[in-house]
Amino acid sequence: MTPVPAHADLTHLKADFPILDRISHSKRLVYLDSAATAQKPTAVIEAMNRYYREYNASVHRGVYEMAEEATAAMEGARARIARFIGAAEARECIFTRNATEAVNLVAHAWGRSTLSAGDAVVLTQMEHHANIVPWHMLAAERGIEIRWIPVSSEGVLDISGLDRLLDGARLLGVTAMSNVLGTIVDVRPLADAAHAAGALVLVDGAQSVPHLPTDVQAMGADFFVFSGHKMLGPTGIGVLWARAELLEAMPPFLGGGSMITDVRLDGFTPMEIPWKFEAGTPAIAEAIGLGAAVEYLEAVGMESVRAHEVALTRYALAMLADRFGDRLEIFGPTDALARGSVLSFQLGGIHAHDISQVLDQEGVCVRAGHHCAKPLMRILGVPATARASFYVYNDEADVDALADALEAAEKFFG
Amino acid sequence: MSGLEDLYREIILDHYRAPRNRGELPVPPAHKTEGFNPLCGDEVVLYVELDDDGAVRDIRTAGHGCSISQASTSMMSAAVKGKSRAEVDTTIRAFKALMSIHEARLVPEGSSGDSDTDEGSAAEVNLGDLEALQGVVKFPVRIKCATLAWNTLQQALAP
Ligand SMILES: Cc1ncc(COP(=O)(O)O)c(C=O)c1O
Numbered sequence: 402m403t404p405v406p407a408h409a410d411l412t413h414l415k416a417d418f419p420i421l422d423r424i425s426h427s428k429r430l431v432y433l434d435s436a437a438t439a440q441k442p443t444a445v446i447e448a449m450n451r452y453y454r455e456y457n458a459s460v461h462r463g464v465y466e467m468a469e470e471a472t473a474a475m476e477g478a479r480a481r482i483a484r485f486i487g488a489a490e491a492r493e494c495i496f497t498r499n500a501t502e503a504v505n506l507v508a509h510a511w512g513r514s515t516l517s518a519g520d521a522v523v524l525t526q527m528e529h530h531a532n533i534v535p536w537h538m539l540a541a542e543r544g545i546e547i548r549w550i551p552v553s554s555e556g557v558l559d560i561s562g563l564d565r566l567l568d569g570a571r572l573l574g575v576t577a578m579s580n581v582l583g584t585i586v587d588v589r590p591l592a593d594a595a596h597a598a599g600a601l602v603l604v605d606g607a608q609s610v611p612h613l614p615t616d617v618q619a620m621g622a623d624f625f626v627f628s629g630h631k632m633l634g635p636t637g638i639g640v641l642w643a644r645a646e647l648l649e650a651m652p653p654f655l656g657g658g659s660m661i662t663d664v665r666l667d668g669f670t671p672m673e674i675p676w677k678f679e680a681g682t683p684a685i686a687e688a689i690g691l692g693a694a695v696e697y698l699e700a701v702g703m704e705s706v707r708a709h710e711v712a713l714t715r716y717a718l719a720m721l722a723d724r725f726g727d728r729l730e731i732f733g734p735t736d737a738l739a740r741g742s743v744l745s746f747q748l749g750g751i752h753a754h755d756i757s758q759v760l761d762q763e764g765v766c767v768r769a770g771h772h773c774a775k776p777l778m779r780i781l782g783v784p785a786t787a788r789a790s791f792y793v794y795n796d797e798a799d800v801d802a803l804a805d806a807l808e809a810a811e812k813f814f815g
Numbered sequence: 816m817s818g819l820e821d822l823y824r825e826i827i828l829d830h831y832r833a834p835r836n837r838g839e840l841p842v843p844p845a846h847k848t849e850g851f852n853p854l855c856g857d858e859v860v861l862y863v864e865l866d867d868d869g870a871v872r873d874i875r876t877a878g879h880g881c882s883i884s885q886a887s888t889s890m891m892s893a894a895v896k897g898k899s900r901a902e903v904d905t906t907i908r909a910f911k912a913l914m915s916i917h918e919a920r921l922v923p924e925g926s927s928g929d930s931d932t933d934e935g936s937a938a939e940v941n942l943g944d945l946e947a948l949q950g951v952v953k954f955p956v957r958i959k960c961a962t963l964a965w966n967t968l969q970q971a972l973a974p
Contacts, residue, residue, distance in 0.1 A: 426818070754855060754881035754960065755823075762819050770855045784856035784879055813823065814882065 409705035409712070411793050417442040417697075418794050428764030431802045436580050436608060436743045436790035437768055438630045441694075445633060448693035449686045460685055461659060461676070475685050478692025479675070485695045486606075486625065487616035488642050495641040495648070495678040496688055500607040501531040503626035503641035504574075506678060507603055508535035510651045511624075512572075518544035521570040523600070525550040525558055525586075526780055527579045530773040532605045536574065550575075552780055556582040556733040560591065567598035575602070577609035577620070581772045581781075581788070582733030583714075583740035585613070592621030601647075607631060611792070612710060612741050614703040617642055629687065633793075634694035638687035641678070648674045655680040706793055710742035713791050717744060717800045724804050728811070732781055742791035745772070748807055751814045753785040759813055760787075763806035821950035822957065823882065826890075830944075831882040836892035838875040840864055845873070850967030852959055857884045859964050863971045869900030876964070883948075883957050888964035890945050895968065903972070907965055909942055913949055914962050 415421055418440045423430045432440060458468040460475050480491040488494055497503040512535075516522070522536050526549050536547055548566045551559045556579070567573065573595035578585050592602045603624040606615060611632035617625045624647070629638040653660055653671050657680035663670040671677045698706065715737040721729055721744075730747045734740040748756055753769035760767055768788045771778045778784065789803055840862035850859040857880030864873040874892045879885075891910075895903045951961045 752881035752885075754883070754957070758822065758954070758957070759819060775856075778856065784858065813819065814828075 409702075409708035411701065411705065411709045412796055414442075414701065415794050415796070417444070419443060419446075421794060425764040425766075426762050429802075431763075431765040431799045433789040433791065433795065433799065433803060434766045434768050435611075435792035435795075436631070436788065438636070439611060439633050439792055440794060441635065441690075442633055442697050444697050445635065445690050445693045449635060449690040452686045452689050459682055471685060474692070475683070475688045478688045478695075481692050481695050481699075482640060483642075485615070485699065486610065486627075486640075486642060487618050489618065490645060492673075492675050493642055493645050493648065495643075495675045496683055497626075497639045497641055498637055498684070499630070499639035500605065500626045500628040501639075503639050504532050504603070504605070505535045506641055506654045507624050507626075507643075508539050510654045510678070511601075511647070512536075512539050512545075513543070514652050516543055516545050516571055519546065521546045521548055522572045522574060523548045523550060523566050523570045523595075524574045525576065526552045527556075527558070527582060527584065527774065527777045528574065528576055529580055529605065529607065530775070531607070532574050532576065532603070533776065549776075552582075552777065556584050557739075558584075558586060558591075560594075563591070563594055564598070567595055567600060570595070570598055570600040573600050573602045574605070576605040576607075578606075578612070578741045578743075579733065579774075579777070580608045580743060581745050581774045581777055581786070583743035583745075584733050585609070585740060588620040588622065596621065608741060608743070611698075613707055623647060629691040629694065632691075632694055633697055634691035635687045637684045638691045640691075645674065648678070653680070654678050657681045659683070701793060709793060710791055711737045713795060713797065713800065714740065714742045714744070716797055717789075717791075717803075720800060721746075721804060721807075725807065729807070732786065742795075743788060744790070745786040745788045747783060747786055749811065749814070751810060753787040755814060756787045756807070756810050759810040760803070760806045763802070763809060765803055765806045767803070818953075822954055824947040824950060826944050826947040827882065827886040830886035830889040834876070834885060834889040836875050836889065836896065837877070838862075839877060840873060840875050845875075846971055848967055848971035849878075850963050850970065852880070852884070852963050854959065855881070857881065857960060857963055859884065859888050859967045861964070861967050861971050863968070865972075869972075871895050871898055871900075871903055880963070881957075881960055883951060883960040884963050887948055887961045890948070891964045891968060894943070894945060900972075903968075906942070906945075907969060910945055910948075910965055911962070913942065913946070914952060914958055 420440050456467045456470040458471045460472040479494050483491040483494045553559045595602045601623040604622040606625050606627040610627040625642040630636040660672050660677050660680040661669050662672050728749050732745045757767050757769035770785050845862045845864040848861045858878040860877040862875040866872045874896050876888050876892050894906055948961050951957050
């Protein structure tokens with residue numbers, strides 16, 4: 402685990418997020434749903450606006466000045482993003498719509514060309530539906546077997562049976578941070594075990610990349626996916642990273658323009674990576690926006706982001722326990738160093754929908770439901786939880802507002 | 816919290832805290848029907864025992880969900896218990912009309928000619944306590960919570 406600096410005061414960052422000036426139900430907006438999607442700093446919004454106002458043109462085609470500027474901006478974003486996650490080369494980063502599409506790309510292009518009946522894919526029981534359903538679909542089509550690494554009652558992976566589960570497996574799919582429990586997974590030992598068993602490793606970084614320093618090579622990943630919108634970037638852009646030789650060996654995903662070097666009446670020749678996997682006109686403004694988000698996070702420093710969130714999570718865990726005692730049940734690890742800044746909870750017998758409805762009246766945005774992780778919810782034995790999640794722009798006043806609103810909910814339903 | 820009081824009327828909270836007709840009935844003669852809201856995981860289980868002529872002789876409810884879905888289930892059970900099939904059908908239609916006010920407003924003018932007559936007759940039905948659920952239409956995401964029990968009842972009554 403990365404050492405955490407003792408202190409990181411990020412309160413000045415709030416001013417970078419114009420939406421936080423918004424009033425909601427006559428109250429100050431308290432946005433605690435960043436695990437679903439993050440708010441955007443002015444720098445990201447302006448980077449996208451600047452593209453549309455000043456150099457909107459298609460990429461990789463035109464020879465005129467604007468087209469070259471657009472291409473340079475998009476490829477510059479790719480290079481910055483690649484450095485940010487510790488990739489060896491920019492061409493190992495494929496732009497997708499989001500993390501979900503990136504997993505589907507792997508399941509289609511790698512899975513369909515590699516896996517056949519009887520092959521096993523090992524997943525964990527705390528995966529998001531994005532890293533479950535594509536494999537279910539492949540299982541239905543190809544007859545592959547899916548095996549599950551269980552989750553303990555403390556909300557961490559139970560790897561006692563790992564070697565047996567990995568025996569004969571072709572792929573291990575694992576989230577680096579649970580979007581329900583906040584649990585941080587130490588991927589490296591799992592990846593080593595998978596590689597020893599001859600399996601490749603796909604890591605879902607949708608929750609980890611926004612909140613933790615990332616090094617895809619050091620963690621031992623073969624495939625790594627994440628979404629731009631959870632890390633201060635726009636929607637509609639995500640990334641698949643994979644080692645170059647893997648990508649080169651894989652057949653294309655979608656076919657069309659931009660992904661070919663030649664098309665004949667009897668066939669086609671695909672482009673080199675990364676463009677081989679980027680059919681059609683890409684999300685240019687979004688890629689540029691994600692590049693700007695990465696630039697913003699780099700300026701803050703991912704160690705500082707992590708330190709800020711550890712401090713805030715620690716404050717929240719202590720303060721909520723103090724004010725609500727046993728009435729409030731928080732799922733997942735109790736040590737702020739073992740978890741991200743995602744708090745899923747139940748308050749008394751009040752249903753998560755009712756909690757979030759009352760909180761909404763107080764200007765406090767939290768998520769209620771199964772968080773696209775129904776297998777995990779079944780293990781936790783709850784149909785739904787409320788979930789508060791913090792990011793760089795949240796502070797202790799936001800956590801206090803959450804507690805006040807929860808008290809209002811208790812009064813209402815008490 | 817004025818908005819909230821529209822949604823969580825006292826009668827609704829009363830049904831939520833003290834749900835009517837909770838429990839199970841032996842199957843058969845009763846039928847068991849389950850309904851799910853896939854978005855939020857709410858679940859309604861109905862045990863419905865019908866007379867030969869289709870009247871609802873008895874009904875029990877189980878499952879779990881938010882206050883709106885639980886209260887609506889309780890109120891529905893009280894509203895249809897002991898009622899003839901025709902009365903039950905009228906109540907279902909009237910309740911659905913109550914819940915669709917919001918959607919009806921979204922439909923472009925002139926495109927809802929047929930349903931006008933339906934709503935007209937439905938509006939004449941006295942829904943009693945059920946009208947307390949009308950506040951739900953101001954909170955569109957919660958309409959599904961209120962209609963879950965009713966959709967499940969329709970499933971239970973389907974031939
Ligand atoms: C852990 C995890 N994986 C995958 C996803 C899917 O992200 P997206 O919906 O942006 O594809 C999410 C987001 O909800 C997530 O939290």
